[in-house]
Amino acid sequence: MANIIDGKKVSAQIREQIALDTQKLVAETGICPGLAVVIVGDDSASKVYVKNKKKGCEQVGFYSEEHALPEDTTQQELLALLDRLNENPKIHGILVQLPLPAHLDEKTVIERILPTKDVDAFHASNVGKIMIGDYDFLPCTPAGVMELLHSVNIPIEGKECVVVGRSNIVGKPMAMLLLHENGTVTIAHSRTKNLSEVTKRADILVSAVGRAKFITADMVKPGAVVIDVGMNRDEEGKLCGDVDFVSVEKVASYLTPVPGGVGPMTISMLLKNTLTSAQNAAKKG
Ligand code: GUN
Numbered sequence: 001m002a003n004i005i006d007g008k009k010v011s012a013q014i015r016e017q018i019a020l021d022t023q024k025l026v027a028e029t030g031i032c033p034g035l036a037v038v039i040v041g042d043d044s045a046s047k048v049y050v051k052n053k054k055k056g057c058e059q060v061g062f063y064s065e066e067h068a069l070p071e072d073t074t075q076q077e078l079l080a081l082l083d084r085l086n087e088n089p090k091i092h093g094i095l096v097q098l099p100l101p102a103h104l105d106e107k108t109v110i111e112r113i114l115p116t117k118d119v120d121a122f123h124a125s126n127v128g129k130i131m132i133g134d135y136d137f138l139p140c141t142p143a144g145v146m147e148l149l150h151s152v153n154i155p156i157e158g159k160e161c162v163v164v165g166r167s168n169i170v171g172k173p174m175a176m177l178l179l180h181e182n183g184t185v186t187i188a189h190s191r192t193k194n195l196s197e198v199t200k201r202a203d204i205l206v207s208a209v210g211r212a213k214f215i216t217a218d219m220v221k222p223g224a225v226v227i228d229v230g231m232n233r234d235e236e237g238k239l240c241g242d243v244d245f246v247s248v249e250k251v252a253s254y255l256t257p258v259p260g261g262v263g264p265m266t267i268s269m270l271l272k273n274t275l276t277s278a279q280n281a282a283k284k285g
Pocket of ligand 1 (some may be wrong): 095096097099100120140141169266
């Protein structure tokens with residue numbers, strides 16, 4: 001039976017450290033890390049994510065602002081808000097919750113956030129920096145996965161790592177972080193032929209496809225470490241990951257649960273990036 005990697009516990013430890021570093025920053029410089037979260041429309045999953053991000057800020061002693069905009073917000077209005085947040089010295093991190101309503105252009109919106117305040121690390125300049133291994137911010141979900149692997153001392157060097165999913169938010173940066181730690185990395189996706197042959201090669205398998213119980217035991221090498229980034233609803237409407245937990249638990253050596261695995265880590269990494277941004281602002285004076 002697999003060992004379960006407890007994302008809540010690892011996340012709580014990271015947040016304790018962030019809270020201490022925040023107290024120190026405030027005491028020494030008077031600067032309190034500030035995060036602005038922008039949400040447009042009423043997507044119910046997005047609302048839950050935003051609520052959790054706000055709660056995370058409170059836990060570690062950050063200043064936070066939530067900007068909940070109506071569904072019919074224009075691109076101009078959203079860009080004007082981002083301009084104000086870019087200039088606001090109380091704000092060190094700006095996050096626009098995705099997906100945006102269809103009439104808004106995600107790329108233009110992301111590119112409007114100052115790279116130094118882009119705590120999601122979605123801006124092209126931050127993505128480029130990650131590619132060359134010279135960055136201030138790591139993308140939150142992939143960084144959270146790396147922390148989980150480190151928390152149970154999983155060596156990555158030389159290991160066969162398979163990432164299923166090629167999104168800009170998770171799949172592509174995930175592959176890059178595993179590569180930085182000398183993993184042998186394959187990115188599989190919806191057009192991959194013989195997917196289960198590919199996933200079965202993995203010593204470390206990361207799934208980010210967004211399909212409930214998609215990864216079954218027959219797709220997993222016995223003893224593999226399986227990280228589930230999915231956040232889906234099953235046929236009964238219950239929260240579940242991409243991995244069929246009950247069957248995969250019997251073959252994997254380590255497995256992350258949903259909820260309580262990668263999810264809390266994503267928010268902890270967002271808080272870490274916001275703290276880094278505030279520390280950088282303090283250095284600049
Ligand atoms: N939507 C789903 N995941 C994320 C994320 O990590 N950041 C933002 N901004 N939106 C998301």
